[in-house]
Amino acid sequence: MKTPVIAPSILSSDFARLKEEVDEVIRAGCDWIHIDVMDGHFVPNLTLGPPIVKALRRHVEATLDVHLMVECPERWIPAFVDAGADILTVHYEATPHVHRALQMIREAGLKAGLALNPGTPPDGLSYLVSDVDLVLVMTVNPGYGGQSLIPSTLAKVAEVRRMLDDAGRQDVHVEVDGGIHAGTIRRARSAGADVFVAGSAVFDELDRAKAIEALRRALDS
Numbered sequence: 001m002k003t004p005v006i007a008p009s010i011l012s013s014d015f016a017r018l019k020e021e022v023d024e025v026i027r028a029g030c031d032w033i034h035i036d037v038m039d040g041h042f043v044p045n046l047t048l049g050p051p052i053v054k055a056l057r058r059h060v061e062a063t064l065d066v067h068l069m070v071e072c073p074e075r076w077i078p079a080f081v082d083a084g085a086d087i088l089t090v091h092y093e094a095t096p097h098v099h100r101a102l103q104m105i106r107e108a109g110l111k112a113g114l115a116l117n118p119g120t121p122p123d124g125l126s127y128l129v130s131d132v133d134l135v136l137v138m139t140v141n142p143g144y145g146g147q148s149l150i151p152s153t154l155a156k157v158a159e160v161r162r163m164l165d166d167a168g169r170q171d172v173h174v175e176v177d178g179g180i181h182a183g184t185i186r187r188a189r190s191a192g193a194d195v196f197v198a199g200s201a202v203f204d205e206l207d208r209a210k211a212i213e214a215l216r217r218a219l220d221s
């Protein structure tokens with residue numbers, strides 16, 4: 001089983017103090033930072049773009065795990081590559097050319113992620129198992145932090161892990177995203193996830209190191 005990774009999502013951080021916020025979770029031992037890019041079309045919220053990723057890249061060594069909740073993500077891949085993203089995850093539902101989008105990410109030398117909304121069956125993954133380095137299973141409907149995990153998505157986590165292992169892709173990360181906190185992380189781990197996005201569970205707390213430690217303890221419980 002892959003070593004668990006906690007990836008704090010900056011969506012719930014104080015954007016006016018972003019560098020300090022990110023430094024704080026890195027000091028607490030996190031080496032992935034989850035960055036939610038929303039365009040107000042694919043999801044009903046608007047967040048940030050390549051300049052913020054570029055600014056963070058100048059200051060942090062952490063893995064920048066960029067979650068593109070945007071229509072036609074293939075249009076944005078070059079800009080986020082130039083900005084310094086390490087992982088670019090595109091939504092299966094966001095383009096008719098998802099295979100091409102994944103190819104573009106890899107051709108640029110980055111890790112390619114495929115995201116599945118709660119209502120999307122994992123069947124399409126069977127045609128893409130060779131083209132992904134990460135599968136992000138949305139455990140909430142995308143667009144906002146602080147939502148509750150949708151229990152039915154955990155069966156999909158297990159199905160995705162099984163599909164990847166059956167295809168000999170044990171190397172591919174399975175990331176869960178949305179509603180992950182000390183009360184849900186263990187179930188997500190048991191279902192087969194190894195990367196755990198945590199936004200409000202970390203940044204809504206005053207003591208982030210304590211919040212991250214609580215997630216780690218819950219993982220081991």
Ligand SMILES: O=C(CO)[C@@H](O)[C@H](O)COP(=O)(O)O
Pocket residue numbers: 009011012034036067069140141142143144145146147177178179180197198199200201
């Ligand atoms: O992509 C998204 C939301 O669309 C997530 O990355 C959220 O940022 C997770 O927030 P929490 O549910 O952990 O508060």
Ligand SMILES: [Co+2]
Pocket residue numbers: 009034035036067177197
């Ligand atoms: Co996300």
